[in-house]
Amino acid sequence: MPELPEVETVRRKLQEILPGKIIQSIEVFHDKSFRGLEKDLLGQEIKEVTRKAKVIRIHLPDNKNLLTHLKMTGQLIYVDEETRAGGGHPTADWVKDLPSSHTRITYQFADGSKLFFNDQRIFGWMKLLTDEEVLADFAKYGPDVNEDEATAEYLQEKFKNRRIPVKQAIMMNPIMAGLGNIYACDALNIAQLSPFRPAKSLSLEELERLMGVKGKFALVF
Numbered sequence: 001m002p003e004l005p006e007v008e009t010v011r012r013k014l015q016e017i018l019p020g021k022i023i024q025s026i027e028v029f030h031d032k033s034f035r036g037l038e039k040d041l042l043g044q045e046i047k048e049v050t051r052k053a054k055v056i057r058i059h060l061p062d063n064k065n066l067l068t069h070l071k072m073t074g075q076l077i078y079v080d081e082e083t084r085a086g087g088g089h090p091t092a093d094w095v096k097d098l099p100s101s102h103t104r105i106t107y108q109f110a111d112g113s114k115l116f117f118n119d120q121r122i123f124g125w126m127k128l129l130t131d132e133e134v135l136a137d138f139a140k141y142g143p144d145v146n147e148d149e150a151t152a153e154y155l156q157e158k159f160k161n162r163r164i165p166v167k168q169a170i171m172m173n174p175i176m177a178g179l180g181n182i183y184a185c186d187a188l189n190i191a192q193l194s195p196f197r198p199a200k201s202l203s204l205e206e207l208e209r210l211m212g213v214k215g216k217f218a219l220v221f
Contacts, residue, residue, distance in 0.1 A: 001072045002088050003180045004145070007054045010076055013085040014115075015049040017078055018058065022046075022110040033104035033119060036128030040064065041107075052138045053178030063130050067137075068117065073102075074124030080113035093118045141177040150176065152207035159199040159207075166202060167195030170210075187212075 002010070022045045028034045047059040056076070058066040068076060075088030079098060093100050098116045105117040105126060117126055129137065142158075143149040158175050159166070170176045171184050179187075188195050191209040193202070202210070 001180070002054070002070045002074065003182055004054060004178045005183070006087065007056065007070065007178070008051060010070075010087045011049055011051045011056050013087065014056070014058075014076065014078060017083065017085055018046045018049055018115070020045065021113065023107055024110045025108045027106045027108075028104070029099070029106075030104040030119075030122060032122055033117065033124065034126050040128060041066065053141050053144065053173060054180075055138075055178075057134065063132075065129050065131065065134050066126060067129055067134065068126045069124055071119070071121075071123035071125075073120040075102075075116070075118040077116045077118060078113065079116065080111070083113075086115075088118075089120070091118075091120065141173050142175045144177050145179060150211065152204055152211045155207045155211070156202075156204055159202060162199040164199055165196045166193065166199045166210075169199035 022043065023041050026038045026041055028038060041060070044060040044062075044064065047061065050057045050059065054069060056068040058068070060066060068074070070076070070088045073089040073091075075086065075091070075093060077084065077086040077093065077098060087094070091102070093102055098114075098118070099106055100118065102118040102120050103116050104119050104122065107115040109115070117124070143154070155175075159169060162169055167184050167188060170187070171179055171181065185195065187210060190212070191206070193206060193210060
C-alpha cells in the first residue's frame, strides 16, 4: 500500500511532466475505477498536480479537477518514447509494457504520451470534481504532517479529550491527514513514545518530540 511519502513522490514526478499536457482520449477498462463523465476531460490541459493527504489532485481548466486515490494497489505510470515516471504500489507493471491486465484507465495526450492508472485489487479510484466539490471533500482532512499548521500545540488541542491510543489518534484523517500505519509507528518510535499511550496523556514536550524538528514528523518527504 503506498504510504504518504510514496504518494508525494508520485505527485512530484507527475508535476514535473504533466503540466501543459492536453487530454486527447480516455479509455476506462473498469467502471468502478472512474467516476464522472469521460467526455468532460477531452481537450483539457493539465495545469498542476498537487496533493491533500493521499489524494492526488490534477488541476484542469473550467473549474475541473481529476482526483486519484491509489488505495492499496494503485499506480499512476506516465509513459512516452523516452520517459517512464510515476509509481505507487510496487509490481512488475512499473517496468512492463502497458496497458497490462491491471490497467483500469488509460489517458492519451495530444503529443502521443500516455498516463496509466493500474490497480490490481480495484480499490483505488479516479474521479472528476469541481473546485467546490474538492474543497468540500478536503474539508474533512486535518493538516498534512509537513504543513505549518501541524504543530505540537495543534495536537495538544486535538488530543485534550481523547482517551484513544496516540497511534490511533494520529492516524485519524480529521486530525492528521494521510498518515498510515508504518509511518505512525516510525514517528512514535523515533519520539520514544508508546503507541498505546492515551492521546490526552501526552505532554507538550512529548508532542514536540513527536512532531520533530520545526514542528514536523521526523519523516523524509
